[in-house]
Structure formats: structure tokens, C-alpha cells
Amino acid sequence: MSAGKYRKEHNCLNCGSHVETHYCSNCGQPNLELKESFWGFISHSIAHYFHFDNKFFQTLVPLLSKPGQVTLDYLAGKRARYINPVSMYIFVSIVYFLIAYSPTHVEIDQAHKPVTAAQSQKRKATLDSVHIALKKAGLTKAAPGIVNETTKQIAEDLDREDYKSLSFKEQKIALEELKKLNKSNKSDSLTKVISRFSQIHDDRNDSTYAAYLLRQKTLHSEDQDNWIEKLNKKRSITFGEKADVIQETLEHNRPKQYFLMMPLLALFIMWNFRKNHIYYLDHLIFTIHGMTAFFIVSIFTKPIIKYIFGEDSTLSSIIGVAIFIWVCWYMFNALKIFYQRKKVIGKMIMIFILYFLSLKLSEMVMLNLIYYVVT
Numbered sequence: 001m002s003a004g005k006y007r008k009e010h011n012c013l014n015c016g017s018h019v020e021t022h023y024c025s026n027c028g029q030p031n032l033e034l035k036e037s038f039w040g041f042i043s044h045s046i047a048h049y050f051h052f053d054n055k056f057f058q059t060l061v062p063l064l065s066k067p068g069q070v071t072l073d074y075l076a077g078k079r080a081r082y083i084n085p086v087s088m089y090i091f092v093s094i095v096y097f098l099i100a101y102s103p104t105h106v107e108i109d110q111a112h113k114p115v116t117a118a119q120s121q122k123r124k125a126t127l128d129s130v131h132i133a134l135k136k137a138g139l140t141k142a143a144p145g146i147v148n149e150t151t152k153q154i155a156e157d158l159d160r161e162d163y164k165s166l167s168f169k170e171q172k173i174a175l176e177e178l179k180k181l182n183k184s185n186k187s188d189s190l191t192k193v194i195s196r197f198s199q200i201h202d203d204r205n206d207s208t209y210a211a212y213l214l215r216q217k218t219l220h221s222e223d224q225d226n227w228i229e230k231l232n233k234k235r236s237i238t239f240g241e242k243a244d245v246i247q248e249t250l251e252h253n254r255p256k257q258y259f260l261m262m263p264l265l266a267l268f269i270m271w272n273f274r275k276n277h278i279y280y281l282d283h284l285i286f287t288i289h290g291m292t293a294f295f296i297v298s299i300f301t302k303p304i305i306k307y308i309f310g311e312d313s314t315l316s317s318i319i320g321v322a323i324f325i326w327v328c329w330y331m332f333n334a335l336k337i338f339y340q341r342k343k344v345i346g347k348m349i350m351i352f353i354l355y356f357l358s359l360k361l362s363e364m365v366m367l368n369l370i371y372y373v374v375t
Contacts, residue, residue: 005032005033006022006030006031006032006033007031007032007033009031010031012024012026012027012029012031013029013031014027014029015027015029019031055081055082055083056083056088058081058082059081059082059083059088060296063289063292063293063296064293064296064297066337067290067293067330067331067333067334067337068286068289068333068334068335068336068337068338069337070082070289071282071285071286071289071334071338072337072338074285075282075285085285085288085289085292086288088292089288089291089292089295092292092295092296092299093255093258093259093291093292093295095295095299096295096296096298096299097254097255099299099302099303174197175194175197175198179194182194249370250363250366250367250370253366253370257359257362257363257366258291260362261355261358261359261362262284262287262288262291263284263287264355264358265287265291265351265355265358266280266283266284266286266287267280267283268350268351268354268355268358269283269286269287269335269351270283272347272350272351273335273339273341273347276339276340286334286338290330290331290334293330294327294330297323297326298323301319301323304319305319305320328348331348331351331352332344332345332348335347335348
């Protein structure tokens, strides 16, 4: 590791031995001038702390452009030019989770605004415009059943939004009126509307678990939920009440999740390439290099998606597809080069499936642990 100007003298300032070249053959200290600039001191300190220096770029370029080759060289003993895989992974992952992977805050909208006359008029105009468009297309005569079903579905969706916007008391009054009307004049469509509106009203009522239990007591014994349904309801309500805390805690623990999943991913790779008969540690180093490459690409692409184009934009979707294609290309070439195999697509798909399922399973475990800690 070099940083600064080399001394002309040939005595080592550390141990006093004779220095033939730029480094002491006895203790290994570089024969550098003591005086250095402020920025030289800072860059030297950072390079010394992380053991990076120019090795970082010597590792970075082939790591991204030649999948699997860095691992092959490292295991073949060509290590002087490369950074230690674990050191580079730790540094890159820290940068990744600081810059590219920030937690998503969940916002819960609990405001229920009443429907204004202008909104009602606008929704009526929506139905009229749909009907006019279908009429111009000639569907009102050719397929009247389809037209009626389409406008009916749109009307039901709009009615559902109108009902959601009512206050809790207004919802209760409207629901009672509909039940009375349905009792005197039985109608399948009205029964469906009442069922949907009842679900919306119950969800509003069950804003807390205590309110849910109170409502359960008002029902007949055969209509009450069993203990499993009550347990699930309690979990869903708690997740809703503490969604922001649970989500933030989950995102905060993502680095630990990815780090702990890496040995498992190496195990999946070893299982798929068990005929190569190599040590598990070699598979693990291969996995570390692959995850490091993915983090490096994400460091540059995720901020662009999140802060420049927006996560829901078309350009962000294109970048996301491009990243997925790059991951498949990288994985395919890395497996082919490192394991010296020609047919790796099937094994690659199997590795992806196993890793995805494990990721989701570990996320469920994390959510349950967070749930019990929070509650």
C-alpha cells in the first residue's frame, strides 16, 4: 500500500534496517517521507484503515466485467492484486445500506372525508362518459350484456368508494337502511352490496382489538369467530396499528438478513454443483464476490430510481428490468466460468428459486419476531 513520496534515504525509520526498494524487507514498512499534505494524510488514513488503496479498483473492474474470474484467481493464489473478499463485502455493503437502501416509511391514512356534491357529480359524469364511449363503439347494440355488466361494475366500485368516505355513524345508518330494504324486497345484487358494505364497516369498527372483541360479543355464538380467527385478527390489527414501527424495524435488519442468508446461498450453490467436489469455503467466496458485485451495481442504480426518476416511473421500471437481466447474465457467466460447466441455466433457476423462498421464509420469521417484540 503506497501513499505519498518515497524517501531517498535507505534506512528504515521503523526498525533501522537497510531498505533496498520502497519497502523494508525486515518489517514491511513503506519508506515514505514523513511530511505529507492534509488530503494526503486523510486519503492515506482511509486507505490504511480499509486496506484498499489501488487494490479496490484492481478488484472492482474484473469483478464486474469478468464474472467468476476474480474468485478463480483468488483461490489460485493470485491475491496480492485483490482485496480480501470479506473486507470488500463489508465496505460495499455498508455503503449500499447507507446510500441505496433506506427504509420505506409506511403512512396510514385514517382521514375519512365526506363526499361533496362536486365529487358525486364527477362520478355520475364518469358513468355517463363510459356509457357514451361504449355506445360510440357500437357495443350497446352488439353486446348489451357486456355493456350492462361493465357499467354495473364501475357503478359498484364508485358506490364502494362513496361508502368508504362516509363517517362510521353514517355507514351504520346506511347499512341498516339497506338491510331493511332487502328484508322487504329480496334481491341478490342488494345482498352482495350489503355484504361488501358490512365488510367495510366492520374493518372501520375493528380499528383496535378491543373494539373487535366488543363487536364479537354482540353477535350470536354461531356467528362469532373461533380462536384461530381471533388470533389472526389480533395479528392483522396489531400489524396495522404498528405498521410503521414493524416496517422500519424490518428494513433496519435487512443487512443482517442478507449477511446471514449468504452462507445459505453458498450451500444452495454447493448442492447444485456438488459433482465439482470443491470445498464449501470456495463456494462461499464465490457467493461473497457475487453479492458484492450486486451491491456495487445497486449503489449506482437505486439512488437514480428513487431520487431522480421516482420508483413508479417507466424509466425506473426499465432500469429494474435491466438490473434483472444483468443479474441473470452475471450469474450465468459466473457459474459457467467458475465451475467450468456449459449447461448451467437449469441449476441457476433452481438456485434463484431456493434463495427466493428462503428469503421470504426468513422475512416471515423476522416479522414474527418483530411482532412479539413490539407487542
